[in-house]
Amino acid sequence: MVLLVAGCGGVTEGAPAAAPSTTSAIATPASKAAWDPCTIPDEAIEAAGLAVETKRQNAIGEEPISPDWSTCIWSNPLPDPWYFLGIFSSKHTVDYLRERGPFEQFTPIDGFDGLRFQRKIKYDEVSCGIAFGHDGGVLYLILDGWISAEPLVDPCAEVERVARSLRPFLPSSN
Secondary structure, three states: OOOOOOOHHHHOOOOOOOOOOOOOOOOOOHHOOOOOOOHOHHHHHHHHHOOEEEEEEOOOOOOOOOOOOOEEEEEEOOOOOOOOEEEEEEEEOOHHHHHOOOOOEEEEEEEEEEEEEOOOOOOOOOOOEEEEEEEOOEEEEEEEEOOOOOOOHHHHHHHHHHHHHHHHHHEEOO
């Protein structure tokens, strides 16, 4: 969200001066913000096989996970979802994600501009991700399985299927 505050004019002689403001606003130019994955049209999300009604901006609570990242999360269709899919976007680069992120095993995908990856720390979890570099930074999709649900297909095949479906709605690669 960008908040702009503007004012003009000056003091008119004999007119009361305005009281100083007790609130403040910080305007962030749109060009400095990471691309917002929640701007993907609902129709595209539904066509990718995700449940539009499960959309949320944060995994837990109202606060973003980090000021450096913009996020949006969906589940696969209800009533029995077996995974949730998060899309994370930042002004950082793919190299930053490789070097400083909690991921490893970045491998190219034949015929696709994304890089498949895995989490460095492995638990008994279902997880797989795909990262894309773009002119404004990096974004990645990560599929995480619900603990109580068995995966219905290979999580890497599923996140790739969703990524291919959503690719036209994501920033172009560099």
